[in-house]
Amino acid sequence: MALFIGVLVLAMAIIAILNKKLSIAVIAAGVVSLFASVLYLLMAAPDVAMTEAAIGSGLSTLIFFYVLNKIKRYNG
Amino acid sequence: MEYLQLGRISLIISFLLIIxxxxxxxxxxxxxxxxxxxTILDTGINVLIVSLGxxxxxxxxxIDASVSQGPNHNVLNAIVDPVPQALVLTAIVIGFGVTALLLAYAMKLFKAKRTLEINQFNDLKW
Amino acid sequence: MVRNFLIGLVLASIGFIFFNLYNTYEPKTELNGIAAHYAAKGAEEIGAANIVTAIVVTYRGFDTMGEVTILFLTASIIGFFLKLSKKDEAKKIIHHGTSELLITSAQILVPIIFLFGVYVFMNGHLTPGGGFQGGAIIASGVALLIMANPNRQINHHAILWIESISGVSFVILGLLGIFLAGGFLDNRFLSLGTFGDLFSAGAIPLIYSFIGLKVGAEISNILNKYQKSQKES
Incomplete structure (x- = not known):
C-alpha cells in the first residue's frame, strides 16, 4: 500500500517538474499533496493529514490557478 | 522484509521528494x-519530519478507550510520537502562506516585465 | 552544460548525505524523553484527549502564536502587493459563466461546510482536528462561494473584524493564564472538567476556536485578494 502510494507520489512529482504545460504541473503538485496526506494517515497522523488535504491540495492549487488565469489574460 | 516497513518507505519517499x-x-x-x-520540496520535508516520529x-x-484499555495497558506503548506531528501542523499552514506570498511576487514581476522567464530579470546582473 | 553539471553535483551531494543518513537510520522502538512526558502526563495535566492539540495549544503555545502572526503578516503583504487602483476596483470580472451544478451545490453545501469547520475546531481536544484544520475547512467554503460566483463580494470589514477580535481574545486568554494559572497560555484557569466531555480541558476549546476563526479569516482574506486581482485587465 505505502509502496504503491510512494511510486505514485514520485511519478507525479516528476511530471510536475518535467511537463511543459503549467496547468498540468500545478495539478500534479496538488496530487502529490493529496497522496502525501494519505501517507500521513498511514503513519498515524490524522491531524496532519486533514491539514494537508485541505490546504496543500485544495487552497494552494486554487491560488495557483488564479495566477495562471491572470497570466493567460495578459498574454492573449 | 525489513526494507518494506512503512517507516523506511516513507523515509525514502521523502528523501526523493526533497531531491x-x-x-x-x-x-x-x-x-x-x-x-x-x-511546494514539492515543502511536502517532502513535512513527510520526512512525520516519518521520523x-x-x-x-x-x-x-487517548481514548482503545488506547488506555488496549492489550498494552500503557499509553507509552500504544501511541506514536506526537511532537513532530504538532510541528508539521504549523509548518503546513506557514507553507501555504509562503506559497501565496511567492505567487504575489510572481504576479508583480509579471506585471513589470510581461514575462516569467527567470533569465529576463537581469537588472542587477553585472 | 556547466550548469547541468553543477546541478548534478549539488543533487548528488545531497543524495550522498541522505544515503548515509538512511544507512545509519535505526527505527525507534520507544518514545524519547519529552514525548514520553507529554504522552504520560498530558491527559491529567491538560485534560485533552488529543495530545497533538495539547502540545500545539498549551505546551508549545508560543509557536502557535508566532505562526498566527506570520500568517497575518503574509496576508498583509499580499494585500499590499495586489492592491488595486480605484478605477480597477469598480470593474467586474469577465468570465464565461459558471455551471448550474456548481451554483446549486454551492448554495446547498456552503452552510454545511461552515458548520463542519466549526465542529472540527470545537472538538479539537477530543478528536483529530482543531483550529488550523477547521480554519482551512471554512476557507474552503469561502473558496467554493467565490468559484460559484466570481463576482461575489466578500465582506472585507467582517473578515477584518473577525480576525482582529479573535487575535486579541487569543492573547487575552494567554495573559489570563499568567495571572490565574501557571504561565502564558496555561489552560487551567478554567476547570478541567470530566475527561472526554465537550466542555473540558480548561480553556483549550475556547483558545482553539479563536485560532480557528483567525486562521479561517486570514486564509479567506488571502483568497479574497487573489479574487479581486482578477479584475485588472
Missing amino acids: IGFWGILSQKNIIKIIVSF YLKGRTAPI
Missing part, C-alpha cells in the same frame, strides 16, 4: 515552475 524539489528549483527557468518545485504498530496520539 526532486531541489532539482526543479535549480533547473527550471519559469518562475511558476520554480514555485511548484518549492512514526513508530511501528502504534496508533494516533489520541
Whole structure:
C-alpha cells in the first residue's frame, strides 16, 4: 500500500517538474499533496493529514490557478 | 522484509521528494515552475519530519478507550510520537502562506516585465 | 552544460548525505524523553484527549502564536502587493459563466461546510482536528462561494473584524493564564472538567476556536485578494 502510494507520489512529482504545460504541473503538485496526506494517515497522523488535504491540495492549487488565469489574460 | 516497513518507505519517499524539489528549483527557468518545485520540496520535508516520529504498530496520539484499555495497558506503548506531528501542523499552514506570498511576487514581476522567464530579470546582473 | 553539471553535483551531494543518513537510520522502538512526558502526563495535566492539540495549544503555545502572526503578516503583504487602483476596483470580472451544478451545490453545501469547520475546531481536544484544520475547512467554503460566483463580494470589514477580535481574545486568554494559572497560555484557569466531555480541558476549546476563526479569516482574506486581482485587465 505505502509502496504503491510512494511510486505514485514520485511519478507525479516528476511530471510536475518535467511537463511543459503549467496547468498540468500545478495539478500534479496538488496530487502529490493529496497522496502525501494519505501517507500521513498511514503513519498515524490524522491531524496532519486533514491539514494537508485541505490546504496543500485544495487552497494552494486554487491560488495557483488564479495566477495562471491572470497570466493567460495578459498574454492573449 | 525489513526494507518494506512503512517507516523506511516513507523515509525514502521523502528523501526523493526533497531531491526532486531541489532539482526543479535549480533547473527550471519559469518562475511558476520554480514555485511548484518549492511546494514539492515543502511536502517532502513535512513527510520526512512525520516519518521520523512514526513508530511501528502504534496508533494516533489520541487517548481514548482503545488506547488506555488496549492489550498494552500503557499509553507509552500504544501511541506514536506526537511532537513532530504538532510541528508539521504549523509548518503546513506557514507553507501555504509562503506559497501565496511567492505567487504575489510572481504576479508583480509579471506585471513589470510581461514575462516569467527567470533569465529576463537581469537588472542587477553585472 | 556547466550548469547541468553543477546541478548534478549539488543533487548528488545531497543524495550522498541522505544515503548515509538512511544507512545509519535505526527505527525507534520507544518514545524519547519529552514525548514520553507529554504522552504520560498530558491527559491529567491538560485534560485533552488529543495530545497533538495539547502540545500545539498549551505546551508549545508560543509557536502557535508566532505562526498566527506570520500568517497575518503574509496576508498583509499580499494585500499590499495586489492592491488595486480605484478605477480597477469598480470593474467586474469577465468570465464565461459558471455551471448550474456548481451554483446549486454551492448554495446547498456552503452552510454545511461552515458548520463542519466549526465542529472540527470545537472538538479539537477530543478528536483529530482543531483550529488550523477547521480554519482551512471554512476557507474552503469561502473558496467554493467565490468559484460559484466570481463576482461575489466578500465582506472585507467582517473578515477584518473577525480576525482582529479573535487575535486579541487569543492573547487575552494567554495573559489570563499568567495571572490565574501557571504561565502564558496555561489552560487551567478554567476547570478541567470530566475527561472526554465537550466542555473540558480548561480553556483549550475556547483558545482553539479563536485560532480557528483567525486562521479561517486570514486564509479567506488571502483568497479574497487573489479574487479581486482578477479584475485588472
